[in-house]
Every structure is written in structure tokens, then in C-alpha cells.
Amino acid sequence: MKSRIKLIICTLCLFFITTAARPLESNAAIPILEIVKAVTKKVIKAIDLGIQRLQNKTIWLQNAQKQLENTLSKLKLDEISNWTKKQQDLYKGYYEELQKVKSIITYYQRIKEITSKQTRLINQYERAWNLLRQDSHFSSSELQYMQKVYQGILEESMKNIDQVFFILESFTTQMSDLKRLEIINQAADQIDENYDDLMLFNKQNVLMSLQRAKTSSDAQKVKQFYGIP
Known part of the structure; x- marks a missing residue:
């Protein structure tokens, strides 16, 4: 993916250099954006709901474990050992379940961090694209090329979201923690890669606009327009 995006970016930059700026025409937003x-x-909603349920379960398990712990501390083990053994087994079951729930919550939090970066990718794209479409230094044809690059990045981000869904579904299947962690790290790396591609492309477009500024006053306006200090 990264090499493909880089190739498109290089091609686009070459196109910018060899093409004179023409009057800006209106361009529709990329359709896949709304889907993404x-x-x-x-x-995000599924993650928040999952964390909430697990936190509620954690509280219940902790309370049940505490009650059993208090009960066991008051028992005379030599007098009612059989009954105590059952309670100890129950306590052990609560403890193991609690550890499992806490482990899943940790995974959920990690997945939420990954998804938050996906959200930042969307926000960065929307901000950049809205500004670029208003920039008179770019022609309609150039904006169409930009749109293709952004479309590619957003399509790749959809694959990342599918990967996140797969991780969420893994909590209902028999998957090892090692395998789950491997998938989570893979999804994180892919989203980081797409985010970096997007930020690099945004930066190159702004730089191109600055290079096309004919006067220092025009360049200053470009900086203000894109929020560059």
C-alpha cells in the first residue's frame, strides 16, 4: 500500500510542476468518506459499549469475590472443610474470570486507541480537502488527481476498520492472546502507515501552494489560510 501511495504522490507532484494553475472548479466530496x-x-460505539459491559462485570465479580473472601476468613476450615473447598473453588473461578475480563478490557482500550487515530485521519482529510478545494493555486484537473490519492488512502482505511471488527469478534471465539495481540499490532501499524501517508500528502500540497505564490504577501496569505505559523 505504502509504495503505491508514494508512487501516486510522486506522479501527482510531477503533474503539479508541469501543469499551470487554472481557475478552480467545484469538486464533490469523496463518496467513500461518509461510509468510512x-x-x-x-x-467506536461497539468498543464503548463493550468496555461498559466489561466494567460492570468487573464490579460484580469484585464484589462477589470480596464477599467470598470475607466468608472464608471467618470459617473454621477443620470443621467444614468440604463446604469450604467448594467456596474456595468458587472464589478461584471468580478470580480467574476477573483476570480474564481485565485482560479483555486492556485489549479494548488498545483497540480504542487505534480507532481514535482512524478518526484523526478522517478529520485531517476533511480539513485538508475543504481547504484545497478553495485554493486558487490548484486547477480542477489537479484537484481530481488529489481526489484519487485521498480516495486510495480512505479505501485502505476501510480495510483497517474491517481488521478492527475482526479483533472485536475474536472475543467471542477461541483465539489465543498471542494471536489477538498480533492482529491488534498489525492493525495499528496499518493505520499509522495510512495516517502518515495522508499527513505527508497534505504537507506536499500546502508546500506546492506556497511555491506557486507570486509575492511574499500571497505566500503569507497561504500560510494564514492553512494555519501555518
Whole structure:
């Protein structure tokens, strides 16, 4: 993916250099954006709901474990050893379940961090694209090329979201922690890669606009327009 994006970016930069700026025409927003935004929101909602349920379960298990712990501390083990053994087994079951729930919560939090970066990718794209479409230094044809690059990045981000969904579903299947962690790290790396591609492309576009500024006053306006200090 990264090499493909880099190739497109280089091609686009060459196109910018060899093409004179023409009057800006209106360009529609990339259609896949709304799909990416909707699915990302769905993932975030599922994560928040999952964490809430697990936290409630944690509280219940902790309370049950505490009650059993208090009961066991008051028992005369030599008099009612059989009954105590059952309670000890129950306590052990609560403890193991509690540890499992806490482990899953940790995974959920990690997945939430990954999804948050996906949200930042969407926000960075929207901000950049809205500004670029208003920048008179770019022609309609150039904006169409930009749109293709952004489209590619957003399509790749959809694959990342699918990966996150797969991780969420893994909590209902028999998957080892090692395998789950491997998938989580892979998804994180892919989202980082797409985010870096997007930020690099945004930066190159702004730089190109600055290079096309004919006067220092025009360059200052470009900096103000894109919020560059």
C-alpha cells in the first residue's frame, strides 16, 4: 500500500510542476468518506459499549469475590472443610474470570486507541480537502488527481476498520492472546502507515501552494489560510 501511495504522490507532484494553475472548479466530496465515517462511528460505539459491559462485570465479580473472601476468613476450615473447598473453588473461578475480563478490557482500550487515530485521519482529510478545494493555486484537473490519492488512502482505511471488527469478534471465539495481540499490532501499524501517508500528502500540497505564490504577501496569505505559523 505504502509504495503505491508514494508512487501516486510522486506522479501527482510531477503533474503539479508541469501543469499551470487554472481557475478552480467545484469538486464533490469523496463518496467513500461518509461510509468510512459511519463505520468508524459504529466501531467506536461497539468498543464503548463493550468496555461498559466489561466494567460492570468487573464490579460484580469484585464484589462477589470480596464477599467470598470475607466468608472464608471467618470459617473454621477443620470443621467444614468440604463446604469450604467448594467456596474456595468458587472464589478461584471468580478470580480467574476477573483476570480474564481485565485482560479483555486492556485489549479494548488498545483497540480504542487505534480507532481514535482512524478518526484523526478522517478529520485531517476533511480539513485538508475543504481547504484545497478553495485554493486558487490548484486547477480542477489537479484537484481530481488529489481526489484519487485521498480516495486510495480512505479505501485502505476501510480495510483497517474491517481488521478492527475482526479483533472485536475474536472475543467471542477461541483465539489465543498471542494471536489477538498480533492482529491488534498489525492493525495499528496499518493505520499509522495510512495516517502518515495522508499527513505527508497534505504537507506536499500546502508546500506546492506556497511555491506557486507570486509575492511574499500571497505566500503569507497561504500560510494564514492553512494555519501555518
